[in-house]
Amino acid sequence: MKLDKLNKEIRMHCPTCGGTDFSVVEHEEEKLVTCSQCERQMTRSELYEENSELLTETQNEIAKEAQKQLEAELKKMLRNAFKGNKNIKFK
Ligand SMILES: [Zn+2]
Structure with missing residues (x-):
């Protein structure tokens, strides 16, 4: 990640x-x-x-971005795990 x-x-x-x-x-x-x-x-x-409001906002942004990347990573892992299995297809 x-x-x-x-x-x-x-x-x-x-x-x-x-x-x-x-x-x-x-x-x-x-x-x-x-x-x-x-x-x-x-x-x-x-x-x-x-600037506490700004800091909180930035923290939320970072958390959101981290989650997005985590999900993408997970999807990639799943895709690799099922590679070669023709019965399961990922879009
Ligand atoms: Zn000033």
Whole structure:
């Protein structure tokens, strides 16, 4: 099973301006991200929280794609298993 194409980057959006470009600064406890467009500064978890809907959506997408690939793989396995048997035909 190949899931390479599922390795897509999740694009975070700035809650203020919707920008997707951030610079990350090491902080004592948590990494701070700064939007390069409006210069809003927040912690990484804040940014995740603001984008939680987007993250869930992406997760669902990945799960759906994985299932699709699994089904295709299974079909191929079945087809191979019955190869040479003329009584069973697959479309
Ligand atoms: Zn911004």
